[in-house]
Amino acid sequence: xxxxxxxxxxxxxxxxxxxxxxxxxxxxxxxxxxxxxxxxxxxxxxxxxxxxxxxxxxxxxxxxxxxxxxxxxxxxxxxxxxxxxxxxxxxxxxxxxxxxxxxxxxxxxxxxxxxxxxxxxxxxxxxxxxxxxxxxxxxxxxxxxxxxxxxxxxxxxxxxxxxxxxxxxxxxxxxxxxxxxxxxxxxxxxxxxxxxxxxxxxxxxxxxxxxxxxxxxxxxxxxxxxxxxxxxxxxxxxxxxxxxxxxxxxxxxxxxxxxxxxxxxxxxxx
Ligand code: APR
Numbered sequence: 048x049x050x051x052x053x054x055x056x057x058x059x060x061x062x063x064x065x066x067x068x069x070x071x072x073x074x075x076x077x078x079x080x081x082x083x084x085x086x087x088x089x090x091x092x093x094x095x096x097x098x099x100x101x102x103x104x105x106x107x108x109x110x111x112x113x114x115x116x117x118x119x120x121x122x123x124x125x126x127x128x129x130x131x132x133x134x135x136x137x138x139x140x141x142x143x144x145x146x147x148x149x150x151x152x153x154x155x156x157x158x159x160x161x162x163x164x165x166x167x168x169x170x171x172x173x174x175x176x177x178x179x180x181x182x183x184x185x186x187x188x189x190x191x192x193x194x195x196x197x198x199x200x201x202x203x204x205x206x207x208x209x210x211x212x213x214x215x216x217x218x219x220x221x222x223x224x225x226x227x228x229x230x231x232x233x234x235x236x237x238x239x240x241x242x243x244x245x246x247x248x249x250x251x252x253x254x255x256x257x258x259x260x261x262x263x264x265x266x267x268x269x270x271x272x273x274x275x276x277x278x279x280x281x282x283x284x285x286x287x288x289x290x291x292x293x294x295x296x297x298x299x300x301x302x303x304x305x306x307x308x309x310x311x312x313x314x315x316x317x
Pocket of ligand 1 (some may be wrong): 069070073074079080082095150151168209251255256270278280282294
């Protein structure tokens, strides 16, 4: 029996959790982090993905920081969910998929209609006060104004935009996890609790090299869950997978869930 039929049989039993990475958003125009043309090829993570690096870059090459922030927000602003995001949302609505655990910060799962989304690395559109923990989300209009002002921002303006003051006297920052920072413990606990309750783990578009997110598939394996990987290339997690489908997410998911496909296609076309 071909692998798609076997995977479909497994997943149709339901009780699935998906763990997604940058690869699922690649076909929405958001570059992955690693590999050819990846974000870290253009902006080294040693500088742009940790606090000390960002402070140094801000002090000595502020325009480079502005370019990095601008590119990230423009890409997210111009991106829309793709077929793969919509099919996962459809699977959740049909009660087959329990939740999505994502490493992505692009908000595309939520835009596609997924509700139970655990964001291990946060969300670039959310800002959190480092003092009182108050949060807000950059919605459409505010995001457009943020990007517009960023384009010609001076060093001082970058601070006002990127680390705005909170009424409590603290400062807001993007609610994302940088290298060297701890993941939100509640989100990580929720991810483990979701895995405790499920039969199958669907790995989509992750290289599986960043921990602790990459430890979740090992936990699933220990619990005897069936692991299905969808990725055009083999990854650090492929040895755990019962099935590896070497295809893009927007090719594999419609094939597996074709009866969802016409629904998601309709929604996708609208
Ligand atoms: N469909 C499915 N997978 C794809 C596609 C696609 N169309 N295109 C690329 N991929 C795969 C790549 O083969 C790669 O294995 O997606 C994966 C992307 O890997 P990374 O760029 O390492 O992204 P990710 O695994 O999400 O990184 C994890 O690292 O830098 C940090 O915080 C960042 O959340 C990120 C974390």
